[in-house]
Amino acid sequence: GNSVTQMEGPVTLSEEAFLTINCTYTATGYPSLFWYVQYPGEGLQLLLKATKADDKGSNKGFEATYRKETTSFHLEKGSVQVSDSAVYFCALSDASGGGADGLTFGKGTHLIIQP
Amino acid sequence: EAQVTQNPRYLITVTGKKLTVTCSQNMNHEYMSWYRQDPGLGLRQIYYSMNVEVTDKGDVPEGYKVSRKEKRNFPLILESPSPNQTSLYFCASSLSRVHQPQHFGDGTRLSIL
Numbered sequence: 001g002n003s004v005t006q007m008e009g010p011v012t013l014s015e016e017a018f019l020t021i022n023c024t025y026t027a028t029g030y031p032s033l034f035w036y037v038q039y040p041g042e043g044l045q046l047l048l049k050a051t052k053a054d055d056k057g058s059n060k061g062f063e064a065t066y067r068k069e070t071t072s073f074h075l076e077k078g079s080v081q082v083s084d085s086a087v088y089f090c091a092l093s094d095a096s097g098g099g100a101d102g103l104t105f106g107k108g109t110h111l112i113i114q115p
Numbered sequence: 116e117a118q119v120t121q122n123p124r125y126l127i128t129v130t131g132k133k134l135t136v137t138c139s140q141n142m143n144h145e146y147m148s149w150y151r152q153d154p155g156l157g158l159r160q161i162y163y164s165m166n167v168e169v170t171d172k173g174d175v176p177e178g179y180k181v182s183r184k185e186k187r188n189f190p191l192i193l194e195s196p197s198p199n200q201t202s203l204y205f206c207a208s209s210l211s212r213v214h215q216p217q218h219f220g221d222g223t224r225l226s227i228l
Contacts, residue, residue, distance in 0.1 A: 008155070013125075034216060036216075041221075042221055043119075043205055043219035043220050043221045044158075044205065044207075044219040045219070046216040049216065059196050076204050089157065089158065093213075102146065102148050102160065102163055102207070102209070102212055102217060103158075103160075103207075103217060104156045105150075105158040105159075106157055107155060107156060107157035108158075
């Protein structure tokens with residue numbers, strides 16, 4: 001079956017630090033990959049996505065590249081801000097696999113940015 | 116404005132007292148689903164629906180029911196809630212199963228005493 005593994009944290013960084021949150025996946029077909037962000041007290045919002053190998057998704061200074069050879073989709077940002085403090089979820093969608101699921105999520109990484 | 120609306124946002128209740136969490140979307144989406152979010156476990160799908168009158172189990176369906184009588188509504192029913200169903204619940208919708216991302220509601224925090 002499909003699965004997503006990501007570092008759980010909490011990850012604590014200082015403002016303007018470089019961020020990497022690792023995400024690896026297992027899928028039976030050819031998945032699309034996503035990063036969602038959850039701010040305190042809110043639902044999930046799509047941050048970025050990539051639908052095929054070597055695609056790079058980007059939004060709000062965050063980037064992630066779909067690496068089929070390493071089955072990874074690591075999230076990066078060059079200079080984080082306090083407002084980036086949130087929980088980040090890596091997820092995949094594998095419609096081609098014939099399974100019933102919509103999205104398969106990782107467990108989430110709690111990111112804390114200190115001023 | 117495109118949105119997924121859940122009600123209630125917060126509920127504290129007791130074991131065995133039936134409850135329903137409503138979910139409504141205004142985007143004419145075919146695909147709707149329910150997730151629960153628990154610390155250290157991420158989001159897990161409870162039930163999903165590909166269209167009106169078509170529902171199926173997700174990864175953790177035990178203790179839950181759903182119905183899809185209309186396209187816009189997808190209520191989650193706990194017939195006899197138990198403390199292990201204390202969780203944060205999210206409803207989501209998308210154009211179809213293959214069309215991601217899903218739009219999420221703001222969540223319903225249930226506490227079953």
